[in-house]
Amino acid sequence: MPSNKRTSWGKASLGLKATAVGALVFLNFPVLVIFLYAFTTESAAFTFPPPGLTTEWFVKIFDRPDFWRALGLSFQVALIATTIAIVLGSLIALASYRRSFFGREVLSLVVVLPIALPGIVTGIALRSSISLLGVDFSIWTLVIGHATFCIVTVYNNVIARLRRLANSQIEASMDLGATSLQTFRYVILPNIATALLAGGFLAFALSFDEVIVTTFTAGQQQTLPIWIFSQLLRRVTAP
Amino acid sequence: MTALQPSPSAPPRSFLHRVGSYFYAHPNLTLALMLLLPVVWLVVVYLGSISAMMVQSFFYIDDFSGRIVREFSLDTYQELFTPSNIDIVLRTVGMAAAVTVVSALIAFPLAYYMARYASYRVRGLLFLGVMLPLWSSYIVRVYAWKLILADEGIVTWFFNVLGAGGILDAILAIPAIGGRSLSFSFLGMFIVFVYIWLPFMILPINAALERVPKSLIEASGDLGAKPRATFMNVILPLAFPGVIAGSIFTFSLTLGDYIIPQVIGNSSYFIGGVVYVHYGTSGNIPLAAAFTVVPIVIMIGYLLIARRLGAFNAL
Numbered sequence: 001m002p003s004n005k006r007t008s009w010g011k012a013s014l015g016l017k018a019t020a021v022g023a024l025v026f027l028n029f030p031v032l033v034i035f036l037y038a039f040t041t042e043s044a045a046f047t048f049p050p051p052g053l054t055t056e057w058f059v060k061i062f063d064r065p066d067f068w069r070a071l072g073l074s075f076q077v078a079l080i081a082t083t084i085a086i087v088l089g090s091l092i093a094l095a096s097y098r099r100s101f102f103g104r105e106v107l108s109l110v111v112v113l114p115i116a117l118p119g120i121v122t123g124i125a126l127r128s129s130i131s132l133l134g135v136d137f138s139i140w141t142l143v144i145g146h147a148t149f150c151i152v153t154v155y156n157n158v159i160a161r162l163r164r165l166a167n168s169q170i171e172a173s174m175d176l177g178a179t180s181l182q183t184f185r186y187v188i189l190p191n192i193a194t195a196l197l198a199g200g201f202l203a204f205a206l207s208f209d210e211v212i213v214t215t216f217t218a219g220q221q222q223t224l225p226i227w228i229f230s231q232l233l234r235r236v237t238a239p
Numbered sequence: 240m241t242a243l244q245p246s247p248s249a250p251p252r253s254f255l256h257r258v259g260s261y262f263y264a265h266p267n268l269t270l271a272l273m274l275l276l277p278v279v280w281l282v283v284v285y286l287g288s289i290s291a292m293m294v295q296s297f298f299y300i301d302d303f304s305g306r307i308v309r310e311f312s313l314d315t316y317q318e319l320f321t322p323s324n325i326d327i328v329l330r331t332v333g334m335a336a337a338v339t340v341v342s343a344l345i346a347f348p349l350a351y352y353m354a355r356y357a358s359y360r361v362r363g364l365l366f367l368g369v370m371l372p373l374w375s376s377y378i379v380r381v382y383a384w385k386l387i388l389a390d391e392g393i394v395t396w397f398f399n400v401l402g403a404g405g406i407l408d409a410i411l412a413i414p415a416i417g418g419r420s421l422s423f424s425f426l427g428m429f430i431v432f433v434y435i436w437l438p439f440m441i442l443p444i445n446a447a448l449e450r451v452p453k454s455l456i457e458a459s460g461d462l463g464a465k466p467r468a469t470f471m472n473v474i475l476p477l478a479f480p481g482v483i484a485g486s487i488f489t490f491s492l493t494l495g496d497y498i499i500p501q502v503i504g505n506s507s508y509f510i511g512g513v514v515y516v517h518y519g520t521s522g523n524i525p526l527a528a529a530f531t532v533v534p535i536v537i538m539i540g541y542l543l544i545a546r547r548l549g550a551f552n553a554l
Binding site for chain 1: 258262277280287365378383441494495496497515531534541543
């Protein structure tokens, strides 16, 4: 939205400003704490102010192969899950934004379900079928879980963009003799590209940071959040 | 579709063109092909799993052998509706509702400021400020709060520096929400829940506020409405779907989380924790499955209401 639209909005009241600033401080203060404690010399205590500062933790983490394995696994899972989510999410969005068909309303609900239902529900449900079917835990069981709740972020971004996309553009393209594929390639795709990117980024971030579904679909594997959790439970290494 | 039909005399130019035209002429086939993969994924993999789990909730544990009996029975549901389990459900739902309301109250002013008053550059900075916490790990943020709220942590230190340690002790002495220290209390858990899910409330509200047409606000002003009236009668109703959309996230995420109650807070159970324990430790899969039916029912009801309120377009 262009900035010049905002000139005649008037001034914000002091109370509004203060609340906004307060909310921002609330949001970012713990991030600061994380940074501070990444350098603390004390590994097990919660004391504030921290007794001393050091960079040795960063050296330590560098030497831990299990950390790098977990990071690598998280990255792979997030990448594959995001790709699947982009394909499936945009297919649903493209199929359902103008056409109405039997079950469309249900479909729009089902897309949202994996993220609207608590993660533990999705996690246990998938775990149940994994054990029922006798599938071994692998990176693919993780990917299935992650892609399922990532579809919705892509779908939402793309469908919101498609609703704003003027129909006349598509019609003009068709009238000028473009094939459906050409229309998709040269008209629709450039228009939804940034929405795909935004949805993809969100999906990647969601997947990378997910703990609960991951716990149930991972078996013995450790993604980064699970690794951090296990380290924190053992209290051997500070953030 | 309202596009013109391709003229019948147009000569087919290439294979791709013919393929494209074919699909264009058979929209239902195109639709079916497009939806095949996503529907298989969502319905077979996802809904299939959910149903498989719900079926398990009708099995029961044999009291003598302790093994799962795969026969239809309502025994497990009988077990679910014992007073202590109902307590857990009510506690979880109450927490989720409180977190949702307070998140909305904190998120709205910030989103409103971002959408209406902030200049282009400030808005970018504010966005960054909202997104920044999301870039660090959820678990690390929860533990950061442990550091902040712990007995020797920052909050206590801060109160002591101000010479107001007594106030903190007084808050902690309140029976229902207090506890040994902030990091072992309901209040602490509540603060962390609000903190963790707050961005998921800010973003949809902000998106909804951004979409309020400026012309409507001007029209309202031109017709003589005071700013307050404009806010109450124009902006708030139009932004409300955004609030509902955000509430879906805050409510459901609180409903199922078992990590925050495990790290922060006393040992009282929430739905997520109970499910986790029954599933993992005690192996009572039917009861775990029956417990997950509770949030499923709550959330489907919530979603149907939310959709009626137009929240799905604001997600």
